[in-house]
Amino acid sequence: MEIRADRSDLPADNGVLKTVRLADLIVRYRKEVTPKKRGGKIEDSVLARMLCDPICKLPLSTLGTADFARYRDRRLACVAPTTLKRQLNPIQHMFEVAKRDWAIPIKDNPIKGLRFSAKMRMRTRRLRPGELNTLLKATRSCRRPVIVQIIQFALATGMRRGEIANMQWKDLDLKRRLLTIPVTKNGHARTIPLSNDAIKKLPRRCSIDGRVFSMTGNAIHLAWDRITERAGLDDLRFHDLRHEAISRFFELGLTIPEVATISGHRDATMLLRYAHATSTAVFRKLNTSITRRARHSARAVARERKPSSPKSNETILHS
Numbered sequence: 360m361e362i363r364a365d366r367s368d369l370p371a372d373n374g375v376l377k378t379v380r381l382a383d384l385i386v387r388y389r390k391e392v393t394p395k396k397r398g399g400k401i402e403d404s405v406l407a408r409m410l411c412d413p414i415c416k417l418p419l420s421t422l423g424t425a426d427f428a429r430y431r432d433r434r435l436a437c438v439a440p441t442t443l444k445r446q447l448n449p450i451q452h453m454f455e456v457a458k459r460d461w462a463i464p465i466k467d468n469p470i471k472g473l474r475f476s477a478k479m480r481m482r483t484r485r486l487r488p489g490e491l492n493t494l495l496k497a498t499r500s501c502r503r504p505v506i507v508q509i510i511q512f513a514l515a516t517g518m519r520r521g522e523i524a525n526m527q528w529k530d531l532d533l534k535r536r537l538l539t540i541p542v543t544k545n546g547h548a549r550t551i552p553l554s555n556d557a558i559k560k561l562p563r564r565c566s567i568d569g570r571v572f573s574m575t576g577n578a579i580h581l582a583w584d585r586i587t588e589r590a591g592l593d594d595l596r597f598h599d600l601r602h603e604a605i606s607r608f609f610e611l612g613l614t615i616p617e618v619a620t621i622s623g624h625r626d627a628t629m630l631l632r633y634a635h636a637t638s639t640a641v642f643r644k645l646n647t648s649i650t651r652r653a654r655h656s657a658r659a660v661a662r663e664r665k666p667s668s669p670k671s672n673e674t675i676l677h678s
Contacts, residue, residue, distance in 0.1 A: 375464060376420035382410055384419075387461070388453040397542075405446050419465065424472040431473060440475050447473070484599045485606060490592060497590040506582045508560045509572055510600065515557035517604035517622050519544060520579050520597050526571040533558070540623070549623045605633040 389406050393399045409415065414422075414430045427447075434443050451470035457463040491514075498507045509523055516523075522540050530539040536553045543549060561571060574582070583597045601622075608618045615627055624630035 377418050379419050379463065380415065381417055381419065381422055382415035384453055384457055384463075385410055385415060385450075388449070388456065392453070392456060393449070402449050406449065409446075409450070419463070422469060424469045427469050427473050431475070444475055482599070482602070484595065484602065486595075486599070486603050490590075490595070493590045493592065494586060494595075497586045500589070501582060501586065503574060503578070503582060505562060505572055505574060506579065506586070508562060509574065509579060512557060512560040512572075513597070513600040514604050514607075515554055515560060516551065517601050517608065518551075519601060521576045523572060524570070524574060524576040524579055527569050528571055529569060531561075531571070543623050547623070547625065549620070551621045551623075602633050605630070 385406050389403055393402050393406065396402060412430060412433070414426055417426060431443060434446075438446075447470055451468060454465055454468040454470065458465045458468075494510065495507060498504070498510070501507075512518070513520075513523060516538075518540070522543065525542065526538070526540075530541065532538070536558065537550050538553055539548065539550045541548045562573075579597065587593060587595050605618060605622055608621065615630060619625070619627070619630055622630060622633070624633075
Protein backbone atom coordinates (compact mmCIF):
# COMPACT_ATOMS: atom_id res chain seq x y z
CA MET A 360 0.00 0.00 0.00
CA GLU A 361 2.92 2.35 0.71
CA ILE A 362 4.43 1.55 -2.67
CA ARG A 363 1.07 2.17 -4.35
CA ALA A 364 0.77 5.45 -2.44
CA ASP A 365 4.19 6.54 -3.72
CA ARG A 366 3.02 5.72 -7.25
CA SER A 367 -0.31 7.56 -6.70
CA ASP A 368 -2.00 4.27 -7.49
CA LEU A 369 -4.29 4.05 -4.48
CA PRO A 370 -8.01 3.63 -5.15
CA ALA A 371 -10.03 6.82 -5.29
CA ASP A 372 -11.78 8.05 -2.19
CA ASN A 373 -15.36 7.30 -3.16
CA GLY A 374 -16.53 9.26 -0.14
CA VAL A 375 -15.39 12.51 -1.79
CA LEU A 376 -16.73 11.51 -5.21
CA LYS A 377 -20.15 10.77 -3.72
CA THR A 378 -20.51 14.33 -2.48
CA VAL A 379 -19.45 16.07 -5.71
CA ARG A 380 -21.84 16.21 -8.64
CA LEU A 381 -21.04 16.96 -12.27
CA ALA A 382 -22.91 20.25 -11.87
CA ASP A 383 -20.51 21.28 -9.09
CA LEU A 384 -17.52 20.78 -11.39
CA ILE A 385 -19.15 22.73 -14.24
CA VAL A 386 -20.06 25.65 -11.97
CA ARG A 387 -16.50 25.87 -10.65
CA TYR A 388 -15.01 25.52 -14.12
CA ARG A 389 -17.27 28.33 -15.43
CA LYS A 390 -16.11 30.56 -12.59
CA GLU A 391 -12.37 29.85 -12.52
CA VAL A 392 -11.29 28.64 -15.98
CA THR A 393 -13.77 29.74 -18.65
CA PRO A 394 -13.35 33.53 -18.13
CA LYS A 395 -9.62 33.21 -18.89
CA LYS A 396 -10.27 31.85 -22.40
CA ARG A 397 -10.58 33.99 -25.52
CA GLY A 398 -13.84 32.26 -26.42
CA GLY A 399 -15.07 32.34 -22.85
CA LYS A 400 -18.47 33.89 -23.59
CA ILE A 401 -19.45 31.21 -26.06
CA GLU A 402 -18.14 28.44 -23.83
CA ASP A 403 -20.03 29.86 -20.85
CA SER A 404 -23.32 29.70 -22.74
CA VAL A 405 -22.61 26.10 -23.82
CA LEU A 406 -21.87 25.04 -20.23
CA ALA A 407 -24.97 26.86 -18.98
CA ARG A 408 -27.04 24.88 -21.45
CA MET A 409 -25.50 21.62 -20.25
CA LEU A 410 -26.35 22.39 -16.62
CA CYS A 411 -30.03 21.93 -17.55
CA ASP A 412 -29.45 18.29 -18.53
CA PRO A 413 -30.18 15.49 -16.02
CA ILE A 414 -26.62 14.16 -16.32
CA CYS A 415 -25.40 17.07 -14.18
CA LYS A 416 -27.29 15.69 -11.16
CA LEU A 417 -25.16 12.52 -11.11
CA PRO A 418 -22.35 12.23 -8.52
CA LEU A 419 -18.83 11.63 -9.74
CA SER A 420 -18.76 8.25 -8.00
CA THR A 421 -21.29 6.80 -10.46
CA LEU A 422 -20.57 9.01 -13.48
CA GLY A 423 -18.97 7.16 -16.39
CA THR A 424 -18.60 7.03 -20.15
CA ALA A 425 -21.94 5.22 -20.48
CA ASP A 426 -23.72 8.23 -18.94
CA PHE A 427 -22.08 10.56 -21.44
CA ALA A 428 -22.98 8.14 -24.23
CA ARG A 429 -26.65 8.55 -23.31
CA TYR A 430 -26.16 12.32 -23.12
CA ARG A 431 -24.53 12.19 -26.57
CA ASP A 432 -27.51 10.33 -28.04
CA ARG A 433 -29.93 12.88 -26.59
CA ARG A 434 -27.99 15.85 -27.92
CA LEU A 435 -27.48 14.36 -31.38
CA ALA A 436 -31.20 14.79 -31.93
CA CYS A 437 -30.63 18.58 -31.76
CA VAL A 438 -27.08 19.26 -32.99
CA ALA A 439 -24.61 17.81 -35.47
CA PRO A 440 -21.92 15.36 -34.27
CA THR A 441 -19.12 17.83 -34.99
CA THR A 442 -20.90 20.51 -32.96
CA LEU A 443 -21.41 18.20 -30.00
CA LYS A 444 -17.80 17.03 -30.12
CA ARG A 445 -16.66 20.65 -29.99
CA GLN A 446 -19.01 21.39 -27.09
CA LEU A 447 -17.65 18.47 -25.07
CA ASN A 448 -14.04 19.62 -25.40
CA PRO A 449 -14.26 21.92 -22.34
CA ILE A 450 -15.87 19.09 -20.34
CA GLN A 451 -12.93 16.84 -21.13
CA HIS A 452 -10.52 19.59 -20.09
CA MET A 453 -12.59 20.18 -16.95
CA PHE A 454 -11.97 16.62 -15.71
CA GLU A 455 -8.25 17.03 -16.29
CA VAL A 456 -8.21 20.30 -14.33
CA ALA A 457 -10.24 18.74 -11.51
CA LYS A 458 -7.80 15.84 -11.23
CA ARG A 459 -4.62 17.89 -11.59
CA ASP A 460 -5.40 21.23 -9.92
CA TRP A 461 -8.39 20.65 -7.67
CA ALA A 462 -7.17 17.42 -6.06
CA ILE A 463 -10.41 15.61 -6.83
CA PRO A 464 -9.59 11.86 -7.00
CA ILE A 465 -10.89 11.18 -10.50
CA LYS A 466 -9.22 8.08 -11.90
CA ASP A 467 -10.31 8.16 -15.55
CA ASN A 468 -11.61 10.91 -17.80
CA PRO A 469 -15.04 9.65 -18.99
CA ILE A 470 -15.00 11.81 -22.13
CA LYS A 471 -11.86 10.17 -23.52
CA GLY A 472 -13.68 6.88 -24.01
CA LEU A 473 -16.63 8.51 -25.79
CA ARG A 474 -16.93 7.66 -29.48
CA PHE A 475 -18.59 9.50 -32.35
CA SER A 476 -19.59 7.56 -35.43
CA ALA A 477 -19.66 10.59 -37.72
CA LYS A 478 -16.42 11.86 -39.21
CA MET A 479 -15.36 15.47 -39.36
CA ARG A 480 -16.87 17.03 -42.46
CA MET A 481 -14.50 19.15 -44.49
CA ARG A 482 -16.26 22.21 -45.87
CA THR A 483 -15.45 23.02 -49.50
CA ARG A 484 -17.91 25.88 -50.13
CA ARG A 485 -16.62 28.62 -52.42
CA LEU A 486 -18.24 31.57 -54.14
CA ARG A 487 -20.02 30.54 -57.30
CA PRO A 488 -20.17 32.77 -60.40
CA GLY A 489 -22.36 35.79 -59.75
CA GLU A 490 -22.72 35.23 -55.99
CA LEU A 491 -20.38 38.07 -55.00
CA ASN A 492 -22.43 40.57 -57.03
CA THR A 493 -25.59 39.18 -55.46
CA LEU A 494 -24.12 39.67 -51.99
CA LEU A 495 -23.01 43.23 -52.71
CA LYS A 496 -26.45 44.12 -54.07
CA ALA A 497 -28.04 42.76 -50.90
CA THR A 498 -25.88 45.10 -48.80
CA ARG A 499 -27.50 48.22 -50.27
CA SER A 500 -30.29 48.12 -47.71
CA CYS A 501 -27.90 47.67 -44.75
CA ARG A 502 -27.82 50.39 -42.11
CA ARG A 503 -24.04 50.00 -41.85
CA PRO A 504 -22.52 50.44 -45.35
CA VAL A 505 -19.08 49.55 -43.94
CA ILE A 506 -20.11 45.88 -44.19
CA VAL A 507 -19.40 46.10 -47.94
CA GLN A 508 -15.77 47.03 -47.26
CA ILE A 509 -15.50 44.30 -44.64
CA ILE A 510 -16.68 41.62 -47.10
CA GLN A 511 -14.29 42.80 -49.80
CA PHE A 512 -11.41 43.12 -47.31
CA ALA A 513 -12.01 39.54 -46.12
CA LEU A 514 -11.79 38.31 -49.73
CA ALA A 515 -8.56 40.26 -50.27
CA THR A 516 -6.79 39.09 -47.10
CA GLY A 517 -8.36 35.78 -45.97
CA MET A 518 -8.63 37.13 -42.41
CA ARG A 519 -11.11 35.76 -39.88
CA ARG A 520 -14.17 37.72 -38.80
CA GLY A 521 -12.80 38.38 -35.31
CA GLU A 522 -9.43 39.50 -36.67
CA ILE A 523 -11.09 42.01 -38.99
CA ALA A 524 -13.34 43.33 -36.22
CA ASN A 525 -10.37 43.82 -33.85
CA MET A 526 -8.04 45.50 -36.37
CA GLN A 527 -6.32 48.59 -34.97
CA TRP A 528 -4.94 51.51 -36.97
CA LYS A 529 -1.78 51.38 -34.86
CA ASP A 530 -1.08 47.88 -36.23
CA LEU A 531 -1.18 49.12 -39.84
CA ASP A 532 1.98 50.18 -41.66
CA LEU A 533 0.61 51.78 -44.82
CA LYS A 534 4.05 52.75 -46.14
CA ARG A 535 5.28 49.18 -46.09
CA ARG A 536 1.76 47.80 -46.71
CA LEU A 537 1.93 45.48 -43.71
CA LEU A 538 -0.66 44.58 -41.10
CA THR A 539 0.26 43.06 -37.74
CA ILE A 540 -2.34 40.82 -36.10
CA PRO A 541 -1.24 40.55 -32.45
CA VAL A 542 -3.98 38.15 -31.30
CA THR A 543 -4.95 35.20 -33.48
CA LYS A 544 -6.90 31.99 -33.09
CA ASN A 545 -3.81 29.81 -32.65
CA GLY A 546 -2.19 32.28 -30.24
CA HIS A 547 0.67 33.28 -32.55
CA ALA A 548 0.90 36.84 -33.85
CA ARG A 549 1.54 37.31 -37.55
CA THR A 550 2.27 40.10 -40.02
CA ILE A 551 0.66 39.90 -43.44
CA PRO A 552 1.27 41.89 -46.63
CA LEU A 553 -1.66 43.87 -47.99
CA SER A 554 -2.38 43.90 -51.70
CA ASN A 555 -3.47 47.02 -53.56
CA ASP A 556 -7.02 45.70 -53.51
CA ALA A 557 -6.91 45.27 -49.72
CA ILE A 558 -5.58 48.82 -49.24
CA LYS A 559 -8.45 50.22 -51.31
CA LYS A 560 -11.02 48.55 -49.04
CA LEU A 561 -9.77 50.28 -45.88
CA PRO A 562 -12.06 53.04 -44.57
CA ARG A 563 -10.72 56.57 -44.53
CA ARG A 564 -12.25 57.70 -41.25
CA CYS A 565 -10.79 56.50 -37.94
CA SER A 566 -13.13 55.05 -35.33
CA ILE A 567 -13.23 56.42 -31.79
CA ASP A 568 -11.63 53.38 -30.14
CA GLY A 569 -8.84 53.05 -32.73
CA ARG A 570 -10.37 50.15 -34.60
CA VAL A 571 -10.22 50.16 -38.41
CA PHE A 572 -13.78 48.92 -38.96
CA SER A 573 -16.50 50.25 -36.69
CA MET A 574 -18.33 46.92 -36.31
CA THR A 575 -17.89 44.24 -33.67
CA GLY A 576 -17.58 40.57 -34.55
CA ASN A 577 -21.15 39.90 -33.43
CA ALA A 578 -22.46 42.85 -35.46
CA ILE A 579 -20.73 41.48 -38.56
CA HIS A 580 -22.25 38.05 -37.87
CA LEU A 581 -25.79 39.46 -37.57
CA ALA A 582 -25.39 41.67 -40.65
CA TRP A 583 -24.07 38.71 -42.65
CA ASP A 584 -27.10 36.61 -41.73
CA ARG A 585 -29.45 39.35 -42.95
CA ILE A 586 -27.46 39.85 -46.17
CA THR A 587 -27.35 36.16 -47.09
CA GLU A 588 -31.05 35.81 -46.32
CA ARG A 589 -31.90 38.68 -48.68
CA ALA A 590 -29.53 37.27 -51.30
CA GLY A 591 -30.98 33.76 -51.00
CA LEU A 592 -27.60 32.27 -50.03
CA ASP A 593 -28.45 30.56 -46.76
CA ASP A 594 -25.69 27.96 -47.17
CA LEU A 595 -22.92 30.57 -47.35
CA ARG A 596 -21.02 31.50 -44.16
CA PHE A 597 -18.75 34.45 -43.54
CA HIS A 598 -15.88 32.02 -42.87
CA ASP A 599 -16.32 30.77 -46.45
CA LEU A 600 -14.82 34.09 -47.58
CA ARG A 601 -11.56 33.00 -45.92
CA HIS A 602 -11.84 29.71 -47.79
CA GLU A 603 -12.38 31.60 -51.05
CA ALA A 604 -9.44 33.95 -50.44
CA ILE A 605 -6.97 31.16 -49.63
CA SER A 606 -8.04 29.18 -52.70
CA ARG A 607 -7.51 32.30 -54.82
CA PHE A 608 -4.01 32.73 -53.37
CA PHE A 609 -3.09 29.24 -54.57
CA GLU A 610 -4.67 29.90 -57.97
CA LEU A 611 -2.46 32.99 -58.30
CA GLY A 612 0.56 30.71 -57.96
CA LEU A 613 1.60 31.43 -54.36
CA THR A 614 3.48 28.63 -52.62
CA ILE A 615 2.37 26.92 -49.41
CA PRO A 616 4.83 28.90 -47.20
CA GLU A 617 3.71 32.17 -48.83
CA VAL A 618 0.01 31.42 -48.29
CA ALA A 619 0.71 30.24 -44.72
CA THR A 620 2.37 33.60 -44.03
CA ILE A 621 -0.90 35.33 -44.92
CA SER A 622 -3.38 32.85 -43.45
CA GLY A 623 -1.44 32.09 -40.26
CA HIS A 624 -1.65 28.30 -40.57
CA ARG A 625 1.24 26.49 -38.89
CA ASP A 626 0.35 23.11 -40.34
CA ALA A 627 0.37 22.49 -44.09
CA THR A 628 -2.28 19.78 -43.72
CA MET A 629 -4.74 22.22 -42.14
CA LEU A 630 -3.90 24.85 -44.76
CA LEU A 631 -4.63 22.49 -47.65
CA ARG A 632 -8.11 21.91 -46.23
CA TYR A 633 -8.85 25.47 -47.32
CA ALA A 634 -7.29 25.11 -50.78
CA HIS A 635 -9.86 24.06 -53.37
CA ALA A 636 -9.10 25.31 -56.84
CA THR A 637 -12.02 25.67 -59.22
CA SER A 638 -12.17 23.36 -62.22
CA THR A 639 -12.04 26.41 -64.50
CA ALA A 640 -8.72 27.51 -63.01
CA VAL A 641 -7.30 23.98 -63.29
CA PHE A 642 -8.41 23.69 -66.93
CA ARG A 643 -6.91 27.10 -67.72
CA LYS A 644 -3.54 26.12 -66.25
CA LEU A 645 -3.58 22.73 -67.98
CA ASN A 646 -4.42 24.24 -71.36
CA THR A 647 -1.83 26.99 -70.93
CA SER A 648 0.85 24.43 -70.08
CA ILE A 649 -0.10 22.17 -73.00
CA THR A 650 -0.14 25.12 -75.41
CA ARG A 651 3.30 26.25 -74.27
CA ARG A 652 4.73 22.75 -74.70
CA ALA A 653 3.19 22.46 -78.17
CA ARG A 654 4.67 25.78 -79.24
CA HIS A 655 8.08 24.79 -77.85
CA SER A 656 7.95 21.48 -79.73
CA ALA A 657 6.89 23.21 -82.94
CA ARG A 658 9.80 25.64 -82.70
CA ALA A 659 12.22 22.76 -82.09
CA VAL A 660 10.94 20.86 -85.12
CA ALA A 661 11.13 24.00 -87.25
CA ARG A 662 14.75 24.53 -86.26
CA GLU A 663 15.61 20.95 -87.16
CA ARG A 664 13.91 21.18 -90.58
CA LYS A 665 15.42 24.56 -91.47
CA PRO A 666 17.97 24.00 -94.31
CA SER A 667 21.54 24.96 -93.58
CA SER A 668 22.86 27.97 -95.48
CA PRO A 669 25.20 27.05 -98.43
CA LYS A 670 28.87 27.68 -97.94
CA SER A 671 30.25 30.74 -99.64
CA ASN A 672 32.88 30.51 -102.41
CA GLU A 673 35.56 31.89 -100.10
CA THR A 674 34.86 29.15 -97.57
CA ILE A 675 35.03 26.48 -100.26
CA LEU A 676 38.31 27.82 -101.68
CA HIS A 677 39.79 28.06 -98.21
CA SER A 678 38.86 24.44 -97.58
